[in-house]
Amino acid sequence: MPPASIPPPPPLAGLFRIDPTVVYLNHGSFGACPGPVLQAQARHRDRVEADAVRFYVDDLWSMMDRSRSALAPIIGCHARDLVFVDNATTGVTTALHNIELRPGDEILTTTHEYTACLNNTREHARRAGASVVPAELPWPMPDTDTAYERVMSRVTDRTRVALISLVTSSTGIRLPAERIVRDLDARGIDTILDAAHGPGCVPMRTDDWNAAWTTGNCHKWLFAPKGAAFLHVRRDKQPGFRPLILSNDAERLAAAAARTGRPAWHHEFDYCGTDDVSAKLSIADACGFIGSVLPGGIEAVTEHNRAMCLRARNTVCEALGVAHPVPDGMLGPMAAIELPPTSPDAASVKDALYHDWRIQVPVWDTPGGRPVVRLSAQIYNTDEQFEYLGEALRAIVR
Ligand SMILES: Cc1ncc(COP(=O)(O)O)c(C=O)c1O
Incomplete structure (x- = not known):
């Protein structure tokens, strides 16, 4: 069962129009445009x-x-x-x-x-x-x-x-x-x-x-x-x-x-x-x-997102007890993680994440066969949101 409340978004999320009742971990598919733009x-x-x-x-x-x-x-x-x-x-x-x-x-x-x-x-x-x-x-x-x-x-x-x-x-x-x-x-x-x-x-x-x-x-x-x-x-x-x-x-x-x-x-x-x-x-x-949303400009944004993605990847892999599928040097702000063999099919996992846990994140089948979850890290996300994802996935694939 999901916890009573989902982790709150950080203050920077206030610049975006993302539904605050959704844990939005899929910047990669369509992006998210901030209010000033x-x-x-x-x-x-x-x-x-x-x-x-x-x-x-x-x-x-x-x-x-x-x-x-x-x-x-x-x-x-x-x-x-x-x-x-x-x-x-x-x-x-x-x-x-x-x-x-x-x-x-x-x-x-x-x-x-x-x-x-x-x-x-x-x-x-x-x-x-x-x-x-x-x-x-x-x-x-x-x-x-x-x-x-x-x-x-x-x-x-x-x-x-x-x-x-x-x-x-x-x-x-x-x-x-x-x-x-x-x-x-x-x-x-x-x-x-x-x-x-x-x-x-x-x-x-x-x-x-x-x-x-x-x-x-x-x-x-x-x-x-x-x-x-x-x-x-x-x-x-x-x-x-x-x-x-x-x-x-x-x-x-x-x-x-x-x-x-x-x-x-x-x-x-x-x-x-x-x-x-x-x-x-x-x-x-x-x-x-x-160029102005973080001190350090665009480089700071890409580095921030990549660092958060690596932490998120570690958190989710640990929660699921699975290995890192891609070396750190080949990752940017997105990471795909293979779900364990006990996992239901990709569509069921995605549905449970969204409907039961309010997490928007893609789960799909891969050339290798086992479903993967692909997370995206962006300045409107927090480490706690990825811990919540790990917790949700662990409960779903059990
Ligand atoms: C590698 C890659 N190429 C092309 C596209 C297509 O982008 P768009 O839908 O903006 O044309 C995507 C979308 O996610 C993508 O990941």
């Missing part, structure tokens, strides 16, 4: 509504540039190499659509990639008569070398492109992506780096890593409103690079871009038809928020 978003929307013509014709461009300039130093790149998309799924799919595959080509990926990205990759391959080759990543994950070797062992002379996560979705593992990108590049293979869990999640050095395409969400760990993601395109890939949706200026891009004084591809991506762009405009505000 939502207020900034409301101001952007008001500005649009005050004079939509002026906004979409004149003001939009410099407002997008404001977000680009704020984000670029956080992810280690130049603002001119960045555009915005709605989410990482769109970022991956946009990159795929700009790659011309031939029949017989192979797209290399891993068994820990995000399902929607894999679905789009398979569909893109199918249309071209190409195939998708998933490198089998182990679970539990012993070390970075194993992850690296498993990926590289599936390279063939038909591999054209790779799709690799920086931090995997269901297992929360920080892959050695920079090493994989570099060594694939040396073999003439381009990489789409899926950094959905990138900005604000783990330190990023986009230019140094030099993937052909890097996409990542701002609405997860950077605290932007939902519908805010970036797509970084390496300069040699920018000529001819197009959004999924062509808009009014598509046939006269150079002239239109000259009018707004900006790179043609920014012009094309910044307006893909009338849309609520307030989440993208709020990326700049989210960068300001994460």
Whole structure:
């Protein structure tokens, strides 16, 4: 039976709109946007509504540039190499659509990639008569070398492109992506780096890593409103690079871009038809928020979350009497933990956690078979909440 009261959230949780009766341990799935950023978003929307013509014709461009300039130093790149998309799924799919595959080509990926990205990759391959080759990543994950070797062992002379996560979705593992990108590049293979869990999640050095395409969400760990993601395109890939949706200026891009004084591809991506762009405009505000919410700025936030995640992982593993499935060096602010063999199936555990204990945390099946719980640590969480999770899980799997 759950205790009478759930552990209270810390004072910083007051900045968020999370239901205080829920122990929210799943920042990783959809993020959580703080009140000050939502207020900034409301101001952007008001500005649009005050004079939509002026906004979409004149003001939009410099407002997008404001977000680009704020984000670029956080992810280690130049603002001119960045555009915005709605989410990482769109970022991956946009990159795929700009790659011309031939029949017989192979797209290399891993068994820990995000399902929607894999679905789009398979569909893109199918249309071209190409195939998708998933490198089998182990679970539990012993070390970075194993992850690296498993990926590289599936390279063939038909591999054209790779799709690799920086931090995997269901297992929360920080892959050695920079090493994989570099060594694939040396073999003439381009990489789409899926950094959905990138900005604000783990330190990023986009230019140094030099993937052909890097996409990542701002609405997860950077605290932007939902519908805010970036797509970084390496300069040699920018000529001819197009959004999924062509808009009014598509046939006269150079002239239109000259009018707004900006790179043609920014012009094309910044307006893909009338849309609520307030989440993208709020990326700049989210960068300001994460930079000031803790003394020490964004680095302090990522370090705080990672340290809390490691403590949480220890607490839950101890409560369940299970081993650490991933070495510390491969973890950021998320950790997946395998439930013991006595555990009911994933859906039953998730239901019991939510309905009986008021804990919002994902529980899912893994390639290895046993259900895992994936916890996320964020500044609105406390160690006590993870102790409560450990207690709940122990009672449920008994
Ligand atoms: C690794 C990874 N890639 C892509 C996505 C998709 O993100 P979105 O739903 O914002 O497109 C996720 C979502 O959790 C993810 O974890």
